[in-house]
Amino acid sequence: MTFRLRLGQAPAGFIIVAIVVIGALTAPWLLPWDAATQDLPNRLQGPTWQHWFGLDELGRDILARVLLGARVSLMVGIVVVGVSSIAGMAIGGVSGYYGGRIDQVIGRVMDVLMAFPGMLLAIALVAVLGPSLVNVVLALAVIGWVGSARLVRGQVLRAREFEYVTAAKALGAGTLRVLIRHVLPTAVPPMLVQATLGMAGAILSEAALSFLGLGVQPPTPSWGTMINGGRVHLLDAPHLTIFPGLFLAIVVLGFNFLGDGLRDAVDPRKT
């Protein structure tokens, strides 16, 4: 079976993600409408040829706001996954490579963080730190690094017994060099899968926190905030809720397709 065939749904995921990224980056030039421009006389207007996704409660173009919201979501995803991956690589690498007491202490900290279901700890942290985009990123990174660290630790435990690692040590390579040049790279393929699926998770979590009023604050557009705002108008203007949610689901599906395809390529046994 070739790598290309094993990728499965990954190309579809890549296309979805690429379209959204391009749309988010080019939104200001793509649309004649600004996300903040208000057209109060036509507020809550449904989709028209002029405004494909309609107007919100302040007469703002929903398509423009959805595309601007994509920037927030993608930015949160990239920062959370980046910070979590780097922290996870460092902590999991040290934990697995050195073992002993360091491993035990890190293991206990990870056990405690894993004892909180999913996003509950993020909700708790944002609740006390205050609702803001920075605090959302911080809270999601605090819970995000654990999964990466566990994955890397497992890989490092295996890799440190490989013969080429023993050979590198015998040739006089320092601990840091062995870890960075020979051990940690073995964790990169599964980390890539984890990071892709982590993007989906981070985007969903940010939207959930924003939906609960704990994340991005108005007037900054966020898909979660837009869905929450649309709840008041579910009966008279359902498009306020439908379009941001549809975009959110499609983007998350795109990253899930991509992550799933990459996982199948990295570990075909699970296909």
Add this chain to the structure above:
Amino acid sequence: MLRYCVRRVLLAVPVLIGVATLVFSLIHLVPGDPAQAMLGDGAAPQDIAELRTSLGLDQPLLTQYLAFLRHAVTGDLGKSFRTGQPVTTMIIERIPATAELAFAAMVVAIVIALPLGIVAAVWRGTAIDYGAMTFALAGVSIPNFWLGPLLAIVFAVEFGWLPVSGRGTLAHLVLPAFSLGLALAAILARMTRASLLDELGELYVRAARARGVSNAASITSHALRNSMIPLLTIIALQFGAVLTGAVITETIFAWPGIGRLLIQSIGFRDYPMVQGCILLIAVTYVTVNLLTDLMYGVLDPRIRFE
């Protein structure tokens, strides 16, 4: 078996202490003075000082910590800043609603996931498999805070079949349970497929077929039964996701459970209540995981001897 149970229970103790420590430290993560934050900017210094005393914030940190642990063990989580009622009482009142919703969501998930996962595994690589797994992946990707309002529009507003919010009858439970259970169903369907595929590749299944056992019987009587053991664990572990999801679902459907209480308390900066809700959910999650491990030890004797 007893040794395994004792060892597993003892391992959970440091985790529970860690969870309690983290929950205790939450109030100290509040930027500035927590009492000031709870009362607002316009509060009188005397009121702030009184609240600090009643919350024990004027005590040394170690004294506060030990008092928190002592009280938590005895079920005393302080009083709600908003209502003045004991936090434990308010939480206990809402446990049945959350338990009812979580149980119903799990039932919905299992009823959808098992047939979907089984057909995908049995017809692996066919259009049925791709269709089922694409549906499962879509289910994971659809946020429940979007699905909930959409279900409400269709089934409560358009058709008028079901009530849009509140708790009382079985009809009230349908929309929240589906909204919460669908994502879980998607995860379980994928796991059912993977677990069944593992078992279908085992020698004993091939041996059963070689003995003349029909394809259907080899799946239902042999492979499926063994694939249920890891699935039971996954179902129990997903309980955490259900509890977190319930926070959102209860908010959408005005379901009077712990999740809604948590979000309302966050809005009122009722930190003792927030701490109480978080602690209860986390301790429940740890306990369910512990019970799952013990159950796994009973179902699979190999685990006990590792």
